[in-house]
Amino acid sequence: MTDAFMKMVELSQAGFYCSQIILIIGLEAQGKENPDVVRAMSGLVGGMGFCGKTCGALTGGACLIGLYAGKGTVEEMEDSRVNDMIRELVGWFEEEAVSQYGGIACDDILEKNPMNRMARCPQLTIKTLGKVQEILSANGYELTGQFD
Numbered sequence: 090m091t092d093a094f095m096k097m098v099e100l101s102q103a104g105f106y107c108s109q110i111i112l113i114i115g116l117e118a119q120g121k122e123n124p125d126v127v128r129a130m131s132g133l134v135g136g137m138g139f140c141g142k143t144c145g146a147l148t149g150g151a152c153l154i155g156l157y158a159g160k161g162t163v164e165e166m167e168d169s170r171v172n173d174m175i176r177e178l179v180g181w182f183e184e185e186a187v188s189q190y191g192g193i194a195c196d197d198i199l200e201k202n203p204m205n206r207m208a209r210c211p212q213l214t215i216k217t218l219g220k221v222q223e224i225l226s227a228n229g230y231e232l233t234g235q236f237d
Contacts, residue, residue: 094215106134107214108149114218115153118232126156136195144195146210146217147182151175153221157230174224181220186213 093114100110108130116123133149136142154175158168168174183193190198190209198213199205222232 091215093218094211097211097215097218101211106131106145107210108133108145108152110214111146111149111153111218111221112156115156115221115232119156139195141196141199141201142194144182144186144193144198144213146214147179147186147193149214150178150182150217150221153218153232154178154224157225157232158228168228170228174228177224178217178220182217185216 096114097110100113105113105127109127112130113127116126130145130149130152132138133145133152136144137148155171158171158174160167186193186198190200192198198209225232
C-alpha cells in the first residue's frame with residue numbers, strides 16, 4: 090500500500106470522506122492546512138450531502154485542480170488551462186466509473202447500498218488522486234506523493 094493510501098485510510102477512520110480527503114492530501118502537498126476549505130468540502134460528500142448525486146471523489150478532484158490552478162484573490166489570474174484540466178479529469182472519471190459502475194453518481198457507484206462504500210470508494214478516490222496528480226504535473230504543477 091502506498092503512503093497516500095494509508096493516509097486516506099487514516100483520514101477516513103477520522104471521519105472524513107472522499108472530497109475532504111482529496112483536498113486534505115492536496116493541501117498537505119502544499120504544506121498547508123485549511124479547516125475552512127475542508128469543512129466546505131463536506132457539502133460534496135456522498136454525492137452532495139449524501140444525496141447520491143455526482144461522486145465526491147470527482148468533485149473533490151475538480152476542486153483540487155482549482156486549488157492549484159484557479160483564481161483565489163483579486164490580484165491573481167486563473168490559469169487559462171484550468172477548465173481544460175477539469176474537463177480531462179471528468180472525461181477520465183466518466184470512462185472509469187461508467188465502465189465499472191454504470192455512472193458517475195454516488196448512487197451508481199454504490200448501487201444505492203452504503204455498505205459498498207468501504208469496498209469501492211477508497212480505490213476510486215486513490216485513482217482519482219493519481220489522475221489529478223498526472224493532470225497537474227502535465228501542466229507544470231507539483232502535487233507530491235504517489236497516488237496509485
